[in-house]
Structures are given as C-alpha cells and as structure tokens.
Amino acid sequence: MASPTSILSFLLLLPLTAAVSSTQVIKMYPKQHVVGAEPKCESWKFSIEVNNAGSWKSIPPTCIDFVKDYFNSGRYLADSRSVAAFSLNFARSVKVSEGDAWIFDVDETLLSNLPFYKDHEFGLQPYNDTSFFEWVKKGSAPALPASLTVYNWLKKLGFKIFILTGRDESLRAVTEQNLIDAGYSGWEKLILRGPNDDKKNIEYKSEKRAELVNQGYTIQGSSGDQWSDLMGFALAKRSFKLPNPIYYFP
Amino acid sequence: MASPTSILSFLLLLPLTAAVSSTQVIKMYPKQHVVGAEPKCESWKFSIEVNNAGSWKSIPPTCIDFVKDYFNSGRYLADSRSVAAFSLNFARSVKVSEGDAWIFDVDETLLSNLPFYKDHEFGLQPYNDTSFFEWVKKGSAPALPASLTVYNWLKKLGFKIFILTGRDESLRAVTEQNLIDAGYSGWEKLILRGPNDDKKNIEYKSEKRAELVNQGYTIQGSSGDQWSDLMGFALAKRSFKLPNPIYYFP
Numbered sequence: 001m002a003s004p005t006s007i008l009s010f011l012l013l014l015p016l017t018a019a020v021s022s023t024q025v026i027k028m029y030p031k032q033h034v035v036g037a038e039p040k041c042e043s044w045k046f047s048i049e050v051n052n053a054g055s056w057k058s059i060p061p062t063c064i065d066f067v068k069d070y071f072n073s074g075r076y077l078a079d080s081r082s083v084a085a086f087s088l089n090f091a092r093s094v095k096v097s098e099g100d101a102w103i104f105d106v107d108e109t110l111l112s113n114l115p116f117y118k119d120h121e122f123g124l125q126p127y128n129d130t131s132f133f134e135w136v137k138k139g140s141a142p143a144l145p146a147s148l149t150v151y152n153w154l155k156k157l158g159f160k161i162f163i164l165t166g167r168d169e170s171l172r173a174v175t176e177q178n179l180i181d182a183g184y185s186g187w188e189k190l191i192l193r194g195p196n197d198d199k200k201n202i203e204y205k206s207e208k209r210a211e212l213v214n215q216g217y218t219i220q221g222s223s224g225d226q227w228s229d230l231m232g233f234a235l236a237k238r239s240f241k242l243p244n245p246i247y248y249f250p
Numbered sequence: 251m252a253s254p255t256s257i258l259s260f261l262l263l264l265p266l267t268a269a270v271s272s273t274q275v276i277k278m279y280p281k282q283h284v285v286g287a288e289p290k291c292e293s294w295k296f297s298i299e300v301n302n303a304g305s306w307k308s309i310p311p312t313c314i315d316f317v318k319d320y321f322n323s324g325r326y327l328a329d330s331r332s333v334a335a336f337s338l339n340f341a342r343s344v345k346v347s348e349g350d351a352w353i354f355d356v357d358e359t360l361l362s363n364l365p366f367y368k369d370h371e372f373g374l375q376p377y378n379d380t381s382f383f384e385w386v387k388k389g390s391a392p393a394l395p396a397s398l399t400v401y402n403w404l405k406k407l408g409f410k411i412f413i414l415t416g417r418d419e420s421l422r423a424v425t426e427q428n429l430i431d432a433g434y435s436g437w438e439k440l441i442l443r444g445p446n447d448d449k450k451n452i453e454y455k456s457e458k459r460a461e462l463v464n465q466g467y468t469i470q471g472s473s474g475d476q477w478s479d480l481m482g483f484a485l486a487k488r489s490f491k492l493p494n495p496i497y498y499f500p
Contacts, residue, residue: 013256014319019412040328042325042328042329043325043328043329043331043332044332044334046299046329046333046493047333047336049296049299049300049302050299050491051489051491052332052333052337052490052491053334053336054336054340054488074292075292078290078293079292079297080291081293082290082293082294082296082297082302083296083297083302083452084299085305086297086302087301087302089304142343156405187309191430232389238304239301240302241301241302243296
C-alpha cells in the first residue's frame, strides 16, 4: 500500500495519470498537463477556503510567493469586497425588526493583522501566541475596508451588531480602542473569551450565539474568516466567509 | 436609502472608498485600485465556492470568459485534484472498520457534465430540466478523473461506498451504466430520489444519510460539488467540496 505522501505526490505533482481513462474530459482541456507551481497553490487555496483541508498548521513553503502575491496584488481586498457585496445583498433583503442581529468576528474580519503577518512570512511560521499577543497589544490593527463598509451599512439598516471574538477578556480594553481607532462604533456588545476558557473556537462561538438566541435575538447574519466562526449550532440564517489563506483555527 | 444595486456597484465597481479610513492597509496594497474584469470574476468565484452567494440562478454574463478559461486552462482539473489529495489524506488517517462509509454525489462529482455545459455557455443559460435530462439519458458523461482516483483508493482502503444523487429513480439504469462505462464499480448502493420527491437537495440528502447511520454505518467522508450535498444533518465526519462555478442547487 502506498504511503500518504506518495498518494499526495501522485495527485499534486504528477501529470493527470487518472485522466487516461477519461478521453472525453481530456479533449476538453488542451492544457491539462500544465500544472505548475502557481495552479498548485491556487488549488491549495481553493481547498483550504472551502474547508477541505481540515486542521492545518502553516501554509505550504512552496506557496509563500503565491500567498504574498494574493495580498499584494489586491486579490485579497477584491475577495473581501465580494464577500461584502453578497453580505449586503442579503442584509437588504431582510425586513429588519427590533431583535435582528449580525455577528462579526474580529481578527481578519473587522480588523486586519496583515502588518503582523507580513513580518511573519504570511503564515509560513506556525502561529505563536506570544508574538501575536505583543502585536495585538499595540492596538494598531487597521480595519479590513470592506468589513467597515458592511458594518456601517448594517447599522444604517437597523441590525444590532455583536462582536464575538476568540480574544480573551484581558484584551478587552485594547480591542475596544483598536476597533474605535479603526472606525467602528455603536456595537451592542463585544463578547470576549472568559478566563480559562480553552474550548475550541467552534464550540465557544456556538455557545455564545445560543445565548443571544435565548435572549430573544434573531441572528440574521454572521461574518468570519474561519469556518469555526460560522459553523456549529445556533447558526445565523446566512453566514459569510471572508478569505484567509494564512492560518486555521479549529 | 440607497438601492441594493447601488450598494453592489459601490462595492464591486468603484475604487475602495472605504479604504481612505485605513491608511495602513492601503500602504500594503499598491495595486488596490486595480480591480478589473478578471479579479472581479475571481472574487465572484471565491464567494460562490465558499457559499456566500446564497441561491444563484446563473453565472454573471461578464464572467463567461473567466468561467470558460477556468475549465479550459486546467484549473478545474487542478482544483479537483487538490480536493482528491485532501480527501485521501483524511481517508488514510482512518483505521477502517466494517461499517465505515463514504458518500459520493454523482453530477460534477463522480461524473462530469461538462460536455453538456460547454454547449450551454457554462451556466450562463439558467438550468433547464428538459435539455439536461436529454443529455443525462445519453449516458455518456465522463468520469471526473480525480474523483475516479479517490473512489478506487477508498475501495482499496476498505470503505463502503454509497452513491447518493439528486437524479430520480427513472434514471437508475442509465446512471448505473454511465458510472460503469466511466470506470466506477463495486459500490454498496446507488441511492436515487423516489417518485414525487420534491424536497430540497439538502433535506433529501440529510435524510438519506440519517438512514445509513440508523443502519449502523459510520459516514466518514462525503464528497460533493454542492454545499447542499454536504450540509444539513447526519453529517459525515469530514466533507469535501468539489469546485462548481456553473450552477447552484439549494
């Protein structure tokens, strides 16, 4: 039996061996044997964004230039703007009532930690609490522009805004000030992790959403860069996944 | 209050107005104002693949060349190979027992209807039952090569394979023969929709998965091109989303 590595090599690195049994598909793709470094990283990005990859610790070393280019070329901003457009398209369809709520995650959703990740090879270095916390405590993360636009439109439309972050209570003051400095205001509640809460993100966020539902809110929308922000239980009517090819939180 | 169209235009067509409040992010993206036709379609693809778009009827007319190129350049095959790699990486991690099952969808998962969609402008023409059924009844859809590879490896690894399709019972014979002709064999059961079953795909597939669970199977993996193949209840331990920028089924 082949090793896992050999299966992966077979699928990712070699020409389409399996395709010889499918002449019809082959005929449709004249360039199907051309699968160089860039399409491989494009395909890696596709798979991590749709949550096929499961838990992953760091980006593939061969994709560092691809990831840099994704951010530097404007594709990241364009992708986040498309998320904003679909979010607002849905928001406009809601006849907003008193208890209608929208939940935003903080990191890589409302705020961008790119200045930090730019200095840490865009996720090539595995996530490190200490250095990331030092950055967070500076309170200088900029807004992700498309999210700021969505946030302000949602307020105008009458949604109650909840900010639900995996950051813990010790970071409340700096997070609040950072959000204000980045242009956010008027949220209903900023929810942070309590001390000694080491639940997985998906469980923690589901429980907090359930508390809001129990308080009578209807969670219409939820915006986050991690699937664990958007899945689990007490789900929003519609969830919006922002791009993040840098890191993964279960 | 602005109209929905004006919000979408604001976000998709104009330069990043919101970014003026975020000088740090602007500095990181020298080309952030360059959002031409291709990045817009790339971003549309990102959003539909991560399920941000909700129900959609046809591809944007401005993205027809982008979608054609996605299939003709080999990106589609490369993306489906990356899904295969992640699927097999997970499958290899399972210590396979008697009742361990894997579920595959048919259209755009095991079989490719691209020869049909190529003749119908890759989803620019809204889905039409009659002409699609005519194509299906020819029974000549080729295998999606990466899926055939995964399928055969899963059999070798000992998984029981279930094929769960939205096609209805009247198409059983032609579907079975098409699958065999495309190289598939040895499945445990091919499950099709009963007559007059007009449930949404997500509900129908969830119920059929629940029946397998009740029969004692453990659904380890599930592969489909639609989120409605993979979400709902009685979920697989891991779900794998294949690319499909042509159509959407709720």
